[in-house]
Amino acid sequence: MGIDSMEIDSMIENIKYNPYSWARSWKQKKGKGVIGYFCSYVPEEIIHACDLLPVRIVGRNAVATLSGAHLQNYCCSLARTSLDMALEGKFDFLDGTVFVHTCDTMQRLSDIWRLNAGSEEHFDIVLPARLDGENAFDYLREELSSFRASIERSFGKTTDEDLRRSIDIYNRNRELLAELYDMRIKRPELLSSEKLYLIVTMSSLVEKSIHNSLLETQISDMKRSASPVGLNTVDEKVRIFGIGSLMEEWGFLQMLEEAGATFVDDDFCNGRRYFEQGITEGDDPIMAIAKRIFERPICPCKYKVSRSRVQEIMKRVQDAGAQGVIFFQFKFCDPHAFDYVPLKEALERASIPSILIEIEQGSVSLEQLRTRIEAFIETIRG
Amino acid sequence: MRVAGVDIGSLTTKAIILEDGEIVGKSLVMTGHNSRLAGRRALDLALKDAGIGENTLDNIVATGYGRLSIDFFAEQVTEITCHARGAHSILRDARTVIDLGGQDSKAIALDENGRVLDFVMNDKCAAGTGRFLEVMAQALEIGLENLGEVSLQSVDPAPISSVCTVFAESEVISRIAEGVDKVDIAAGIHQAIASRIYAMASRISLRERFVMTGGVAKNIGVVKALEKRFRTSFFIPDEPQLVGALGAAMIAAERASVKN
Numbered sequence: 330m331g332i333d334s335m336e337i338d339s340m341i342e343n344i345k346y347n348p349y350s351w352a353r354s355w356k357q358k359k360g361k362g363v364i365g366y367f368c369s370y371v372p373e374e375i376i377h378a379c380d381l382l383p384v385r386i387v388g389r390n391a392v393a394t395l396s397g398a399h400l401q402n403y404c405c406s407l408a409r410t411s412l413d414m415a416l417e418g419k420f421d422f423l424d425g426t427v428f429v430h431t432c433d434t435m436q437r438l439s440d441i442w443r444l445n446a447g448s449e450e451h452f453d454i455v456l457p458a459r460l461d462g463e464n465a466f467d468y469l470r471e472e473l474s475s476f477r478a479s480i481e482r483s484f485g486k487t488t489d490e491d492l493r494r495s496i497d498i499y500n501r502n503r504e505l506l507a508e509l510y511d512m513r514i515k516r517p518e519l520l521s522s523e524k525l526y527l528i529v530t531m532s533s534l535v536e537k538s539i540h541n542s543l544l545e546t547q548i549s550d551m552k553r554s555a556s557p558v559g560l561n562t563v564d565e566k567v568r569i570f571g572i573g574s575l576m577e578e579w580g581f582l583q584m585l586e587e588a589g590a591t592f593v594d595d596d597f598c599n600g601r602r603y604f605e606q607g608i609t610e611g612d613d614p615i616m617a618i619a620k621r622i623f624e625r626p627i628c629p630c631k632y633k634v635s636r637s638r639v640q641e642i643m644k645r646v647q648d649a650g651a652q653g654v655i656f657f658q659f660k661f662c663d664p665h666a667f668d669y670v671p672l673k674e675a676l677e678r679a680s681i682p683s684i685l686i687e688i689e690q691g692s693v694s695l696e697q698l699r700t701r702i703e704a705f706i707e708t709i710r711g
Numbered sequence: 712m713r714v715a716g717v718d719i720g721s722l723t724t725k726a727i728i729l730e731d732g733e734i735v736g737k738s739l740v741m742t743g744h745n746s747r748l749a750g751r752r753a754l755d756l757a758l759k760d761a762g763i764g765e766n767t768l769d770n771i772v773a774t775g776y777g778r779l780s781i782d783f784f785a786e787q788v789t790e791i792t793c794h795a796r797g798a799h800s801i802l803r804d805a806r807t808v809i810d811l812g813g814q815d816s817k818a819i820a821l822d823e824n825g826r827v828l829d830f831v832m833n834d835k836c837a838a839g840t841g842r843f844l845e846v847m848a849q850a851l852e853i854g855l856e857n858l859g860e861v862s863l864q865s866v867d868p869a870p871i872s873s874v875c876t877v878f879a880e881s882e883v884i885s886r887i888a889e890g891v892d893k894v895d896i897a898a899g900i901h902q903a904i905a906s907r908i909y910a911m912a913s914r915i916s917l918r919e920r921f922v923m924t925g926g927v928a929k930n931i932g933v934v935k936a937l938e939k940r941f942r943t944s945f946f947i948p949d950e951p952q953l954v955g956a957l958g959a960a961m962i963a964a965e966r967a968s969v970k971n
Binding site: 682687692694701707 | 776787788789790791792826827828829830832834835914
């Protein structure tokens with residue numbers, strides 16, 4: 330089943346303004362269940378194998394109101410605007426919600442959600458805080474098995490074969506996204522930053538196999554339009570590496586490109602952290618999923634003795650040929666704020682300029698940001 | 712070579728005309744609601760001051776938050792880069808610029824050539840800006856231009872805990888109700904601003920010497936409070952409000968000479 334370029338554009342447009350409308354109408358058409366989740370550590374394959382659609386909850390671009398009765402103002406706007414939507418009944422199409430214990434806010438949000446806004450089924454996955462060591466691995470495998478057992482209790486049994494099929498579809502998606510990123514690192518002018526993050530975000534909002542065919546079309550379109558290097562004189566944009574959780578400020582991305590810069594690679598939750606590292610299949614699919622969680626780029630909520638997030642990111646910044654780094658964080662996001670300090674120091678040692686942008690969904694003053702971004706780019710250009 | 716720099720700020724708009732590096736014309740007008748008109752007016756006045764016509768200019772650089780809304784042909788450069796360049800031209804040893812304007816506060820680290828190394832800027836908060844001082848002066852019924860002088864008479868500054876313009880105003884009003892001397896409240900306000908700016912500026916590496924730019928630099932109370940908080944002396948240019956426009960004009964000259 331192919332998807333043509335025009336369809337891609339209309340899907341992108343739709344996701345930009347109504348992130349959840351695709352899932353809602355899919356449910357109506359197919360009569361299948363939809364499961365909401367927040368975190369990229371959620372084993373989507375287990376949900377998918379139950380013939381359910383996993384859909385990422387990404388908040389919305391509006392000032393939080395109703396959630397004020399349950400969450401303090403110093404919780405991130407992702408938690409607050411999402412809870413607002415749940416309290417307004419905007420997630421009534423969800424048959425269940427999965428929470429992963431990452432940061433404190435998410436852990437608290439899980440209980441608040443279950444008691445006040447919950448969908449029919451509610452699942453918690455308590456990941457170990459440290460993602461290394463034998464005990465943590467055994468625990469993680471157990472936790473994933475018990476998540477599988479509880480979701481099957483609600484939505485029906487699956488076989489290991491079902492799970493392997495889902496893993497294949499998800500692995501294919503990861504391969505394609507990695508290919509898209511590789512092309513963009515070499516030729517960023519082939520795809521705008523805004524479209525890039527809309528495409529990656531869409532991956533977590535629509536059925537994976539459909540997204541796979543969308544990516545196949547997108548990649549072959551880009552290959553076709555890519556004239557050999559040197560033939561076209563393109564205005565070289567300043568190459569930026571992005572660090573943060575969700576990148577879904579579309580206006581900011583447009584403004585960044587207008588200011589003469591583009592993201593060439595990232596450590597965003599709806600960027601490379603979402604798809605990097607496929608699942609290596611073995612006999613036990615749960616074991617295979619657990620291995621990926623252990624080996625993929627680490628999120629600032631998690632910890633590893635054996636691997637330094639700072640070193641890994643510094644290497645990727647250099648590999649991508651980035652001239653500067655933009656930290657794009659939600660206000661009050663503690664895990665990212667903690668990691669900012671050593672990352673910024675490492676960048677300073679390597680003489681790579683960086684800037685910290687903190688935002689809250691629904692109250693971004695773009696023109697004020699424009700001055701900071703333009704000044705940052707002027708600093709890089711010298 | 713003749714060039715112009717126009718700095719369209721939130722409160723005032725400034726223009727500088729340079730002829731072979733010398734200031735030959737300058738102007739300062741209120742921005743008002745129409746930044747396009749303000750830019751035009753400031754440029755025209757500065758040209759008049761210099762006694763030259765616009766068509767004799769080799770280049771113009773516009774800066775400030777209204778830089779994109781001008782009706783004359785000019786390159787746009789952010790006020791962060793312009794303030795750094797302007798401050799460097801006034802004081803070669805400048806390595807840190809504290810710019811407090813009508814609605815923005817910034818701290819800029821620069822190198823020996825006046826290039827920006829790093830900077831921080833306030834987000835949405837107006838604390839420490841000209842607007843904040845206007846509100847406070849009004850609450851205390853002291854003229855804005857006297858607020859700084861008055862505060863220096865205090866021997867016992869009243870602590871003001873909040874620097875949010877809205878909360879600080881009600882705090883000031885309750886201090887007045889408690890019968891605290893205006894002089895002490897004014898001093899407390901300036902201390903609160905200094906703490907706030909120091910906290911923001913500490914995000915970048917602060918190096919000697921410090922230059923203060925922007926309209927707030929004309930308030931001696933803020934300058935003294937900042938110097939105490941930063942434990943150093945600040946260099947205050949004769950016309951701190953014009954530093955951004957000066958930097959813009961210098962960049963205009965550099966770019967024009969590259970082109971020729």
